[in-house]
Amino acid sequence: MRLRLVPQETNIDFFKYARLTFGGSVVAMVLSIGIWLAMGLNFGIDFLGGTTIRTQSAVAVDVGLYRDALAPLALGDVSITQVFDPTFGPEQNVAMIRIQAQEGAEAVTPAIIAAVEAALIAVVPDISFPSVESVGPKVSGELIQTAIIAVLASLAAILVYIWLRFEWQFSVGAVAALIHDVILTIGIFSLLQIRFDLATIAALLTIIGYSINDTVVIFDRLRENLIKYKSRPLQDVMNLSANETLSRTLMTSGTTLIALLALLILGGDVIRGFVFAIFWGVIVGTYSSIYVAKNVVLMIGVKRDWSKPDQQSGTQFSNIDA
Amino acid sequence: MLQIPLWNRLMIVTVVLAGLAFAMPNLFYERVERHNDAVAEIEQTGAVTDALAAERALWPDMLPATLVNLGLDLRGGAHLLAEVQLADVYEARMDGLWPEVRDVLRDARDQVGTIRRQDAPVGELHVRISQPEGIAAAVAAVRTLATPVVSLTGVGAPTLEVRGENDLVIVTLSEAERQATDDRTMQQSVEIVRRRVDEAGTREPTIQRQGADRILIQVPGIGSAQELKDLIGTTARLTFHPVVGRTSDGTASVDARQILLPAMDEEGVFYILEQSPVVTGDDLVDSQPAFDQQSGQPAVTFRFNPAGARDFGNYTAANVGAPFAIVLDEEVISAPVIRQAITGGSGQITGNFTVEESTELAVLLRAGALPAEMVFLEERTIGPELGADSIAAGEIAALVAFAAVLVFMVLSYGLFGAFAAIALLLNVGLIFGVLSVIGATLTLPGIAGIVLTIGMAVDANVLVFERIREEWRTAKGPARAIELGYSRALSAIIDANLTTFIIAVILFALGSGPVRGFSITLGIGIITSVFTAIYVTRLLIVTWFDRRRPKTIEV
Secondary structure: OOOOOOOOOOOOOOOOOHHHHHHHHHHHHHHHHHHHHHHOOEEOHHHHOEEEEEEEEOOOOOHHHHHHHHHHHOOOOEEEEEEOOOOOOOOOEEEEEEEEOOOOOOOOOHHHHHHHHHHHHHHOOOOEEEEEEEEOHHHHHHHHHHHHHHHHHHHHHHHHHHHHHOOHHHHHHHHHHHHHHHHHHHHHHHHHOOEEOHHHHHHHHHHHHHHHHHHHHHHHHHHHHHHHOOOOOHHHHHHHHHHHHHHHHHHHHHHHHHHHHHHHHHOOOOOHHHHHHHHHHHHHHHHHHHHHHHHHHHHHOOOOOOOOOOOOOOOOOOOOOO | OOOOOHHHHHHHHHHHHHHHHHHHHHHHHHHHHHHHHHHHHHHHHOOOOHHHHHHHOOOOOOOOOOOOEEOHHHHOEEEEEEEEOOHHHHHHHHHHHHHHHHHHHHHOHHHHOOEEEEOOOOOEEEEEEOOHHHHHHHHHHHHOOOOEOOOOOOOOOEOEEEEEEOOEEEEEEOHHHHHHHHHHHHHHHHHHHHHHHHHOOOOOOEEEEEOOOEEEEEEEOOOOHHHHHHHHOOOOOEEEEEEEEEEOOOOOOOOOOEEEEEEOOOOOOEEEEEOOOOEEHHHEEEEEEEEOOOOOOEEEEEEEOHHHHHHHHHHHHHOOOOEEEEEEOOEEEEOOEOOOOOOOOEEEEEOOOOHHHHHHHHHHHHOOOOOOOEEEEEEEEEOHHHHHHHHHHHHHHHHHHHHHHHHHHHHHHHHHHHHHHHHHHHHHHHHHHHHHHOOOEEOHHHHHHHHHHHHHHHHHHHHHHHHHHHHHHHOOOHHHHHHHHHHHHHHHHHHHHHHHHHHHHHHHHHOOOHHHHHHHHHHHHHHHHHHHHHHHHHHHHHHHHHHHOOOOOOO
């Protein structure tokens, strides 16, 4: 008895509820942007500057106590959050303290870190500081810039690649799906106020990479079928291609999600935000490959005469043999 | 039909075995690391002590001993991003230039009148002359001080830019000279930082120049970023002081304007020195290890710039027979006796040096003081326990992920799924093998990259298997279906993985630290997963097919 995520032969009309699915995506994107503008992102020190101190102690974390201990230092905005994780032992009580970048300080101020540590040791004698990280405002500004460039460069590179390998309509569809994924991910980070830092940007790029992977597989089949069925309506050929690759799409997403789930639960709190972003992105990316990318291509249309396939596109790898 | 040439099979097996061989030492990480450390130490010192030999014996010499470097977030340690204040050097250069400018303008006194240095913005030297009509002559006179810049790009351009404004002579470094100076300053700073970190003997520090004015310093195993900053020492200065006396009392009281400093080599020996130095390391232009011509003993030669040479010459001429102290980092390196006046701007230090010591001292003198102040823009300390926790969590997650994917694949594709799972296991081995061989650094997001690869690596297999299923329905016979499945899925595999690979390259180019670590494992994972999917599983399937010759296949 084999496990089948989808029946052997599927004949789903992916465009039947196109208004609902595509419209839903558009609404979700608008909502995401709205949430983003309204609630903002919980930027980490990579982008805001400042200091984070991770504390650990055998005594249960008392956020109020910590806050009172730090109050006399007048550090401005200090956030203290307790961290829970299934991998922690009973003696592991962990908190994250974030201190904003201090006014007028170009660089990191070690005196403040030392003062904070001393104040905490005074109230919790066995406290230790497994990690202390400081980023000056000068660097954080540049990191934001680099992050934006990285995301845009990735989108541009994919736009060009798909254009070269397929047709420009495909690359527009693919990039539309990617923008959809990125915006929805930013939206969920804003909604849940998960810390948004450099690792999140890396996750965004990974999502882009993963989602395009899915999209390209469907496009690849679509191109093949467009050559095979010259006169069938584009929508039918798209449905056929999506149905033929559906089993693969869900299998790959399934294995990836299983692996990520293990990491999400067992991988520790340090990378949980990073893993969550990718986990979410795989779900959104799979959806957008099926319901967004093709719809965009269908809307702008694509050439139907593939009788003289470009020597440049499509066939150049087919003579590679193992 | 389903043929793989023998040489092709051999190549596949060789690559897999080599990858696994290089990955294998990582299973015995601590053992191999101690072995490697011992080998490195034996190589460096040349002496094989029993303890070292025992450490070395922990791992057989004939086996590969390649290890994946662990990033700071996994091993614990400190990370600093320092910005070198390049403008400091311009200022020092202008201060150093002033006496020369003064001298040439004095020689032209009848044309320019009296001169006076004015306050000026950083990096500029302003001199006011009392006869504005002589400004052209003044500018021309100062210009004679400019020499051609020596650099790779700007040979021939003058070092100084001199212009006149009414009665003001304004001197700045030329653009070419600034660039050359910046470059020298950065090289010197990196060299000094490296020297200091190396002296602490920590394992595999990373000291890199980043951009125009930054240095990235990562030192695994160090307790905190503060400790690292102490080590690098932002205040290091070389100075030459007159010696007042020598004592063994570390608490001896000294007069005002005198200081008590310990000797670097001799324990319990202190020197009482005049507080104000005769010359400082800023005035040194060169220092080399040498041998004393008379006694043949190791010595160190040094050379001052003109300003330093004049000060040093005057002082030594007046104090022949007296000792003077060479002080670095508040410690007296040596206190040689002045044998004769040193007027040429160069001299020689002799003492109880070995050849190594004289070489080291020369390096200290050359690169003793940081040429410019460093400001720390970013500092991170990660404790070793946190890193160990992360590794443990990552290992468990990876094992669970692998087991789950294996079950899922076998349930879905039966025997073929098992082949894919074997390929997946080999794939993870290959990733570690490649990481070890290229000496890449594994970070926490890197582990996430490997787990992600476990999930995604089966993708290429899934593509092939799904295609075989499809072809099986229409094709004639199982062999044909398998063959068509592989060849027709190839285009999708290549396209899908190339796009992801592009992302990995962009991440690598723009990321740093942990993010870069992630991009490396992601990129390597893509290459190895494509390799295992289209070569290794194919080899497994074809071998199985050749033996069994099944009439039907169930994918």
